[in-house]
Amino acid sequence: MDVTFSKDEIAFRDEVRDFFQTEYPADLLDKQNRGISLSKDDYVRSMKALHKRGWAGVNWPVEYGGTGWSPVQKYLFAIEMAEANALDIIAFGLNMVGPVIYTFGTEEQKQRFLPDILASNVWWCQGYSEPGSGSDLASLKMRADRAGDHYIVNGTKTWTTLGQFADWIFLLARTTTDVARRQEGISFLLVDMSTPGVSVKPIITIEGDHEVNEIHFEDVKVPVENLVGEEGKGWTYGKVLLQHERTNIAGVARSKVRLNRLYEQTKNSIRGAAPLSDDRNFMRRLAAVEVELKALEYTELRTLAAVASGTAPGPESSILKIKGTELQQAIDTLYVDAAGYYSLPFVPEQYGPDFAGERLGDGAETKTLLKYFNYRKASIYGGSNEIQKNIISKHVLGL
Amino acid sequence: MRQAMNFSLDDTQTMLADSIEKFIENDYDFESRQKYSGSDTGFSIDVWKMFAELGWTAVPFSEDDGGFGGSPIDVMIMMQRFGRALIVEPYLANIILSGGILRRAANAEQRERWLHPIIAGDLHASLAFVEPQGRYDLANIATTASAEGDGWILDGRKGYVLNGRNAELLLVPARTSGAQSDADGITLFAIDASTDGVSIDDYPTVDGHQAAEIVLDDVRVDSEAVIGNVDAGFAALDATIDDATLAVCAEAVGIMQVLKDKTVEYAKNRIQFGVPIGSFQALQHRMVDMLTDCEQSQSLLMWATMVNAAGQSDAKRAISAIKYKIGTTGRKVGEEAVQIHGGMGVSWELDIAHYFKRLVTIGQIFGNADWHLDKLAA
């Protein structure tokens, strides 16, 4: 056991830091720092910048163009990326469908899909949830019926994040209904969003944004070669993906940076007679969050180390998901409390790239309350926190 | 014999409660609320006129002012029901805040000129009690008023002026002497919103209401603009904010009850794993906690309202207690309602999200939980 970094690791960290300072698009960092709403193109440019440096496939094996980094390197990269305030990586391609394809796909699928995922040439979205199947994903009703060299897909996916931007969607759909267990007969399909019969309908969420969608599939023809792995075994692949998703959701590095910024803000924001840092109630709550976050940082490092020694993230990834999202939400709450009355304006247009006036309510972060509302989703998606606890009690505790 | 403890409503109170409930049931569903909230005024002028016709705007005022002579208990009854329907009409801005200042501090002529049209539903007014640097400290007032000749010149900036979009009359606490956070030296001014030098920048708020930032730049008013005595405005301001705090707590308790009821209902009907999600103990216990928090909040609310109505010495403590409760477990009840609704809880289309947003907003105004806990621990 050793918590100090080696010389090589420090050199690596400096290299990453330098990249974000000199090579990564400065206008994107500026947008981030000013809290300006981001476009699809912004995200794509960000991921392409990482790709250009060879750093898009953080978790990917080297043979598919990944970094092959050690856990410590991944950790340092995440911290530096958050410190720089770079844009988040959109997970659907790089962290979700990519790993499924390189683990379970055919050679042909790997060659066809992986390069475009790595280069962010194609935007993916995740089609798991359905109106009647959220937590109970295995009850999903979408049908993919075999007809010659095609599947005919019918059904509805919902809550599809950024589906309005997507070129492709990965789906769980039922290929057989005659099964002993509901988890059987589900297949993992890759579908081109421009196929006739696919229609995307926006869902507006609590903070007023269009981030999720309902997607209807009506007699959508999907070539059989777009099936990943074996027919009817999609549940297994989908689960592996969910475990990756859960570790990614934790967002420890981002939370650390946000908490540090909040500390700075408390010193500088004069509220009434004294700075917020004189408010003992507030500072105690902040310190309590810091303790939990430090613990989670090391829990994550321990999980990463286990993954590096060869195991895919197991049920322990549920701990990261639960704690990570709880802490994100706790930090959101602290920001809101710090902003007081100035958390309340609902003026999304003031975060547009062309807004010229004086903005209301800016602190170390903008949109504090909107972010708080938006991030209530974090304990709901990726398998709700209740479902994570069910997983832990069953698979870790054996209850 | 009159009983010492009595938690039930008397006949007039029951009538008031019934009439509001009937109005909500017949005329104020969630779709109407969303429509009014999204309209140019941010609420319905017709509904507001109706509030006046039904006498609801007159409730907290004395009979001399053309009021109903109601007590804080009547206000509680109303606000709790307004909360249940997420009403966006400016009861807080016009009646509780502006009306509260005027009925406490204004002279007869000023009452005639401003308070009576407010009660009649003809004049929109707002109290500018927030300053950007002041956080929750009411006495922290940097806006200045300096005497010039017979009148005054005001300069400063006010934030979160409720119903700022429609306010025709602004009630502005300004510093006429003393240091920036002294309670002494604050004077209340009534300023026509169209006066030169007043600029109003209004914006929607996350809860579907609207407010404004107001800049006062060399605003000149005559001596009749002063409400009450020079340098002695704080007492009326403080008492009015206490009323307003209690009022929004009543609104919040109404909201919490709706969130709890709707969540239980949803849990009975949403099927996952072949059973209603309400059959999972992990969720059952949390809904029990929601119920407990609703009941505890209702109790604190009634206690705080009754000691205020009776003018007892622990009134301020009671207000801080209920406001702290709303700011902590109130927010928690909202978060749980959203969580148990799953994705539906964060969808704009469903009312849950909007109840939650109003509840969180109430936690943020008139002192958040930390602020009131400090008062209790002082």
Ligand SMILES: Cc1cc2nc3c(=O)[nH]c(=O)nc-3n(C[C@H](O)[C@H](O)[C@H](O)COP(=O)(O)OP(=O)(O)OC[C@H]3O[C@@H](n4cnc5c(N)ncnc54)[C@H](O)[C@@H]3O)c2cc1C
């Ligand atoms: C903003 C957002 C983005 C999303 N993005 C995507 C996406 O891109 N792709 C995608 O496929 N899905 C996405 N989802 C869907 C998400 O995965 C589901 O919302 C989630 O699985 C919960 O399902 P549900 O909403 O149907 O809630 P339900 O399953 O109906 O759950 C309701 C409540 O019951 C609880 N519950 C359910 N079962 C149990 C149990 N056995 N024990 C205890 N408690 C239980 C839940 O935890 C929850 O609190 C997104 C959701 C949101 C809100």
